[in-house]
Amino acid sequence: MERDSELKDRAARVIPGGMYGHMSVLKRMPPEYPQFFERAEGCHLWDVNGNEYIDYMCSYGPMIAGYANPRICAAADAQRAQMDIANGPAPVIVDLAERLVDQVSHAEWAMFAKNGNDATTICVMCARARSDKPVILVAKGAYHGAQPWANYMSKGTPTDEHQYFQPYEFNNVTSLDEAASKVHGRLAGIIVSAFRHDAGHHQELTDPKFAHRVREICDHEEAALILDDVRAGLRLSLDASWSALGVNPDLSAWGKGIANGEPLAAVLGNELYREAMTKIFVTGSFWYQAAPMAAAIETLDVLNEVNGPQLMERLGQQLRDGLYEQAQRHGHGIIQSGPPQMPTLMFEDDPRAETGIAFCGLAAKEGVYLHPWHNMFLSTAHTEDDIGRTLEATDEAFRKLG
Amino acid sequence: MERDSELKDRAARVIPGGMYGHMSVLKRMPPEYPQFFERAEGCHLWDVNGNEYIDYMCSYGPMIAGYANPRICAAADAQRAQMDIANGPAPVIVDLAERLVDQVSHAEWAMFAKNGNDATTICVMCARARSDKPVILVAKGAYHGAQPWANYMSKGTPTDEHQYFQPYEFNNVTSLDEAASKVHGRLAGIIVSAFRHDAGHHQELTDPKFAHRVREICDHEEAALILDDVRAGLRLSLDASWSALGVNPDLSAWGKGIANGEPLAAVLGNELYREAMTKIFVTGSFWYQAAPMAAAIETLDVLNEVNGPQLMERLGQQLRDGLYEQAQRHGHGIIQSGPPQMPTLMFEDDPRAETGIAFCGLAAKEGVYLHPWHNMFLSTAHTEDDIGRTLEATDEAFRKLG
Numbered sequence: 031m032e033r034d035s036e037l038k039d040r041a042a043r044v045i046p047g048g049m050y051g052h053m054s055v056l057k058r059m060p061p062e063y064p065q066f067f068e069r070a071e072g073c074h075l076w077d078v079n080g081n082e083y084i085d086y087m088c089s090y091g092p093m094i095a096g097y098a099n100p101r102i103c104a105a106a107d108a109q110r111a112q113m114d115i116a117n118g119p120a121p122v123i124v125d126l127a128e129r130l131v132d133q134v135s136h137a138e139w140a141m142f143a144k145n146g147n148d149a150t151t152i153c154v155m156c157a158r159a160r161s162d163k164p165v166i167l168v169a170k171g172a173y174h175g176a177q178p179w180a181n182y183m184s185k186g187t188p189t190d191e192h193q194y195f196q197p198y199e200f201n202n203v204t205s206l207d208e209a210a211s212k213v214h215g216r217l218a219g220i221i222v223s224a225f226r227h228d229a230g231h232h233q234e235l236t237d238p239k240f241a242h243r244v245r246e247i248c249d250h251e252e253a254a255l256i257l258d259d260v261r262a263g264l265r266l267s268l269d270a271s272w273s274a275l276g277v278n279p280d281l282s283a284w285g286k287g288i289a290n291g292e293p294l295a296a297v298l299g300n301e302l303y304r305e306a307m308t309k310i311f312v313t314g315s316f317w318y319q320a321a322p323m324a325a326a327i328e329t330l331d332v333l334n335e336v337n338g339p340q341l342m343e344r345l346g347q348q349l350r351d352g353l354y355e356q357a358q359r360h361g362h363g364i365i366q367s368g369p370p371q372m373p374t375l376m377f378e379d380d381p382r383a384e385t386g387i388a389f390c391g392l393a394a395k396e397g398v399y400l401h402p403w404h405n406m407f408l409s410t411a412h413t414e415d416d417i418g419r420t421l422e423a424t425d426e427a428f429r430k431l432g
Numbered sequence: 433m434e435r436d437s438e439l440k441d442r443a444a445r446v447i448p449g450g451m452y453g454h455m456s457v458l459k460r461m462p463p464e465y466p467q468f469f470e471r472a473e474g475c476h477l478w479d480v481n482g483n484e485y486i487d488y489m490c491s492y493g494p495m496i497a498g499y500a501n502p503r504i505c506a507a508a509d510a511q512r513a514q515m516d517i518a519n520g521p522a523p524v525i526v527d528l529a530e531r532l533v534d535q536v537s538h539a540e541w542a543m544f545a546k547n548g549n550d551a552t553t554i555c556v557m558c559a560r561a562r563s564d565k566p567v568i569l570v571a572k573g574a575y576h577g578a579q580p581w582a583n584y585m586s587k588g589t590p591t592d593e594h595q596y597f598q599p600y601e602f603n604n605v606t607s608l609d610e611a612a613s614k615v616h617g618r619l620a621g622i623i624v625s626a627f628r629h630d631a632g633h634h635q636e637l638t639d640p641k642f643a644h645r646v647r648e649i650c651d652h653e654e655a656a657l658i659l660d661d662v663r664a665g666l667r668l669s670l671d672a673s674w675s676a677l678g679v680n681p682d683l684s685a686w687g688k689g690i691a692n693g694e695p696l697a698a699v700l701g702n703e704l705y706r707e708a709m710t711k712i713f714v715t716g717s718f719w720y721q722a723a724p725m726a727a728a729i730e731t732l733d734v735l736n737e738v739n740g741p742q743l744m745e746r747l748g749q750q751l752r753d754g755l756y757e758q759a760q761r762h763g764h765g766i767i768q769s770g771p772p773q774m775p776t777l778m779f780e781d782d783p784r785a786e787t788g789i790a791f792c793g794l795a796a797k798e799g800v801y802l803h804p805w806h807n808m809f810l811s812t813a814h815t816e817d818d819i820g821r822t823l824e825a826t827d828e829a830f831r832k833l834g
Contacts, residue, residue, distance in 0.1 A: 037526055044529035046541050046706045051715025053520050066526075067518035075518050089517040092717050097515070107509075113499070115491040115693045116469035116477050117801060118455050124439055124468075127446040139448050144546040144695060145716040151579060155588030164590040176714045177553060179580060179593075184713035186557030188566040191581075191593055260717075286717050291517045293546060293695050293718035304448045311586035312578045313453025314547040315494050315662075315688050316695035399519060 033078040034064045041065070051176070052090055052404075058383070060391030060402065070097035073411040075399060083399040084416050084423075086349075088407035091261055094287035095332045096411025102290045102328045109324035120320035126327055130298055133330065135269050136278035137298035141307065143317050146260035146285030147175025149295040150221065152312050153281040154179065156299065157219030157254035160306030165213040166256075167220040169200035171228045174221060174258050174283075200226045201240045210247045219254035219281075220244050224262030224271035225368065229404045230383075232376060233368030241277040248280070254303065260285040260295070264329075265371045265407065267339055270298075290329040292322035333410065339371065342408040345417055346370030349408075352421040360428040374405045385431070392430050396423035435480040436466045443467070453578070454492055454806075460785070462793030462804065472499035475813040477801060485801040486818050486825075488751075488775075490809035493663055496689030497734045498813025504692045504730045511726035522722035528729055532700055535732065537671050538680035539700035543709065545719050548662035548687030549577025551697040552623065554714050555683040556581065558701065559621030559656035562708030567615040568658075569622040571602035573630045576623060576660050576685075602628045603639045612649045621656035621683075622646050626664030626673035627770065631806045632785075634778060635770030643679040650682070656705065662687040662697070666731075667773045667809065669741055672700075692731040694724035735812065741773065744810040747819055748772030751810075754823040762830040776807045787833070794832050798825035 042048040048056050048065075055063045064077035073096060075085045088094065095102060113120050127140040143149055154166055174180040178187040179195060196213060199205035200223070210217060222244055226234035248255040257279035262271045264287050270279060280303055285295035293316070299307060332338070347370040357364040362385075363378030377385040386402030393400050398420050400406060444450040450458050450467075457465045466479035475498060477487045490496065497504060515522050529542040545551055556568055576582040580589040581597060598615060601607035602625070612619060624646055628636035650657040659681035664673045666689050672681060682705055687697035695718070701709060734740070749772040759766040764787075765780030779787040788804030795802050800822050802808060 037523055040526045040530065044526065044533050044541050045543055046701075046709035049521070050543050050709070051713065051719065053715070053720050055520065065520050066523055067520050068515055068522060070515040070518045077520075078523060085519065087519045089519060090717065092517055097518070098513075103512075110505075111500075113470055113472040115494055116472045116499070117487065117489045117491060118457065118467050118469050118479075119451070120470060121439055121468050121480060124442045124446065128442065131446050139446050141447055141452050144718065145550065147716065148547065155580065155583075158589065159587035162587075176716075177579065178557065181557075181713065184711060185561035185564075185708075186712040186714075187560065188596060191596070194590060194593070291718075291721075293721060299448070306587075307448035307452070309586060310588040311453065311583065312588075313455070314549065314578075315492065316546065316693075317453065318455050319695060 034066055037066045037078060058387065060387045060394060062391040062394045072096045073409055073416055083394065083397055084420050085399045086406040087399060087401055088409050089291060091286035091407050092291040094264060094338065094409050095290045095329055096409060099290055099332065099411070101332060102325050105328035106292055106321040106325040110321040114321045115316070115319055119318040122320050122323045122327070123318065126323045129327055129330060130296065133268060134282070134298055135273055136282065136300050138301045139299050139304050139307070141297050142323065143295040143297070144293050144314055145175065146283065146295050147177045147180065148314065149260060149283035149285055149297050150174040150180065150258050151177055152297045153221070153256040153283050154219065155310045155312065156281060156303055156306050157256060159310045160254065160303055161218045161252060163216050163218040164194040165216045166195050166218055167198050167209050168195050169222065170197045171231070172200065172223050173228065201234055201237045203240055203243045206240070206243060206247065210251065214251070217251045217253040219256050220248055221256040221258055223258050224266060227261060227368060227372065227405050232365055233374045233405055235369065236272070236275060238275045241272055241275045245277050254280040256280070257282040259283060262372060263287060264333055265339060265342055266369055268334060288329065289322045289326040292325040294322035294326055336410055338410045341410050342371035343369065345412050345414070346373055346408045348414065348417045349373065349420060352417070353424060356421065356425050356428050362428060362431065368405055371408045372405045375400065376403065389427055389431050392427035393424055396426050398423040436468055439468045439480060460789065462789045462796060464793040464796045474498045475811055475818055485796065485799055486822050487801045488808040489801060489803055490811050491693060493688035493809050494693040496666060496740065496811050497692045497731055498811060501692055501734065503734060504727050507730035508694055508723040508727040512723040516723045517718070517721055521720040524722050524725045524729070525720065528725045531729055531732060532698065535670060536684070536700050537675055538684065538702050540703045541701055541706055543699050544725065545697040545699070546695050546716055547577065548685065548697050549579045549582065550716065551662060551685035551687055551699050552576040552582065552660050553579055554699045555623070555658040555685050556621065557712045557714065558683060558705055558708050559658060561712045562656070562705055563620045563654060565618050565620040566596040567618045568597050568620055569600050569611050570597050571624065572599045573633070574602065574625050575630065603636055603642045605642055605645045608642070608645060608649065612653065616653070619653040619655040621658050622650055623658040623660055625660050626668060629663055629770060629774065629807050634767055635776045635807055637771065638674065638677060640677045643674055643677045647679050656682040658682070659684040661685060664774060665689060666735055667741060667744055668771055670736060690731065691724045691728040694727040696724035696728055738812055740812045743812050744773035745771065747814050747816070748775055748810045750816065750819045751775065751822060754819070755826060758823065758827050758830050764830060764833065770807055773810045774807045777802065778805065791829055791833050794829035795826055798828050800825040
């Protein structure tokens with residue numbers, strides 16, 4: 031790990047803690063994991079020591095159709111060659127807004143930003159602007175970004191700035207009803223994730239009864255149903271992730287995979303929230319950047335052509351079935367949760383993920399990049415052959431885990 | 433304006449209000465202004481109707497060394513061809529952090545984000561995390577982003593969420609002292625702009641006495657001096673913008689021009705704030721993107737080689753002198769404020785900017801893109817010849833203004 035070590039030493043001097051946020055491997059990640067990468071193609075990554083990995087994190091989601099996807103890169107590059115930023119957007123902003131309005135059932139308008147947390151924040155502001163009410167219900171433990179209103183995991187924000195963000199338990203109708211009734215008349219919105227994908231926990235698919243109840247409460251209270259589809263968007267469905275449950279949000283937040291790694295987030299909304307959106311001033315220097323919008327249109331084309339969600343589900347199921355068989359054979363109790371295209375793999379009786387960390391470290395040595403406590407991500411660039419080679423590596427990792 | 437009109441009509445259906453944020457021309461901008469652009473090169477823009485402009489907005493700041501700057505594009509493209517995003521950053525993140533620590537006097541570490549408002553928000557969180565105190569002093573009317581804590585200009589955030597963000601008057605020591613003494617013992621930080629560049633107002637350079645007083649109060653209260661250099665960074669100085677005043681911030685926020693339009697923001701800090709930074713969890717899906725970091729290093733090279741701030745100041749002064757002479761000759765009272773490299777041009781007795789709007793509309797017809805109430809931006813891509821051609825256009829605009 032020579033080059034990675036040298037870079038880590040240099041980083042320790044000029045970056046607090048050596049690295050920040052979810053990309054730091056210094057906290058609890060397997061010690062074998064590299065911090066720095068130098069090449070990415072398809073579903074393959076190369077670290078700065080020259081090791082190759084089949085990647086199951088996809089940059090924590092953004093890569094959905096393959097690193098350096100030739101079609102998507104060509105679309106972004108062609109737009110960049112014409113114009114990326116200017117004193118106003120390029121026409122592609124209209125093309126993309128129309129495209130999303132066509133594709134996503136609840137959407138009658140779109141706007142664009144950079145971070146997933148820009149999108150969730152805009153949804154919160156829009157809900158409050160329409161209703162002139164302050165309270166947003168947020169599921170305990172859910173991640174909607176690290177900006178102050180959504181940041182319960184670290185220092186830096188006085189707790190009374192969270193006074194209007196009230197908790198409920200995801201998938202628990204009783205808890206939801208109680209939380210909503212406590213703030214009756216003051217509820218601006220309920221924010222939900224596509225499913226429960228909190229890091230460090232087994233994932234839980236959304237109970238349709240819960241989803242319908244969220245919709246009922248929002249209708250009754252004239253509050254916004256805000257779907258945070260930043261992480262799951264375009265992996266579960268080509269529509270919003272709750273569409274399969276028959277529940278439409280009022281506002282949805284998108285990011286990560288929407289432009290296959292080019293920096294783009296989006297807010298989609300229905301007619302009820304159009305006027306409120308014009309009453310909040312939200313903007314950013316780079317929000318009108320054209321190249322990521324061109325990449326997004328091409329990403330949508332690619333995902334539609336191959337039915338991306340279905341393909342990723344099938345590949346994820348192949349991986350899941352193989353891991354299950356191996357764990358049984360090697361005598362390890364594993365718990366696989368969540369949709370196959372965004373799988374979480376944890377070990378039984380492993381509250382500190384120590385076995386998971388050891389297993390992932392062994393898999394990394396065999397050329398497979400997994401995650402011991404965060405949901406992983408499939409992409410349309412993964413192939414059956416990649417899954418096969420992955421299973422050879424995990425078989426070896428299970429064997430060495432003993 | 434056929435193509436622009438057609439796009440505006442389409443946008444009106446799928447984007448609330450037709451466009452959002454600072455890039456909407458629908459609110460108070462000259463009616464001659466196009467909403468959509470299709471090409472950008474050097475300091476020249478082409479709108480979708482094929483009209484060419486010499487641009488004095490530089491995408492509201494990000495463009496600092498010319499649209500499609502060949503060296504900067506080549507650096508970004510080379511990094512993109514290797515790797516842009518992965519499960520960890522590329523080595524360029526360390527190179528850039530080291531480079532900024534070398535170049536900016538107060539900086540002993542760096543971290544990166546996407547929006548300017550990510551950077552100002554991180555500074556606020558870091559100040560609060562170190563001090564365990566809640567209050568941040570913010571100059572009345574200053575812009576530090578449109579996220580909830582800094583958003584006083586629109587609906588969407590209950591006013592009591594601003595309880596800990598207390599106002600003072602920029603450049604007014606008495607007001608600052610009063611604001612600070614009111615929150616004695618509870619002050620986490622004072623956020624300042626490089627100078628007073630509030631939209632719709634004449635700009636005011638920073639009074640050195642005021643700057644030194646901010647530093648004294650922060651030292652006395654063990655609070656962070658947070659310099660918001662997002663808008664002015666690298667245009668006034670190759671160091672932090674307050675360096676010429678002999679005042680170092682503890683934390684500085686950067687964005688806009690730092691990567692010549694590639695999406696990047698940065699937080700720089702001194703040793704006092706390093707540990708606090710490790711205690712806040714802040715991150716974003718695209719914050720580790722490598723291509724904008726490669727662009728930033730090349731942008732710093734370009735600006736250092738030509739002494740960008742000095743060059744932009746000289747060009748801005750040439751423009752200012754010419755406009756002054758023309759206004760005198762045509763019998764118009766104009767007020768030019770701010771540093772020449774970020775000039776604001778307003779008309780006397782024009783509280784609603786009606787004359788300014790008319791003048792900018794006339795200049796646009798002559799091929800020059802100005803702004804009637806927001807500060808403008810020079811770049812190193814502007815030449816004396818561009819300024820000369822601009823002055824021919826403005827002479828004609830003054831003549832037609834009557």
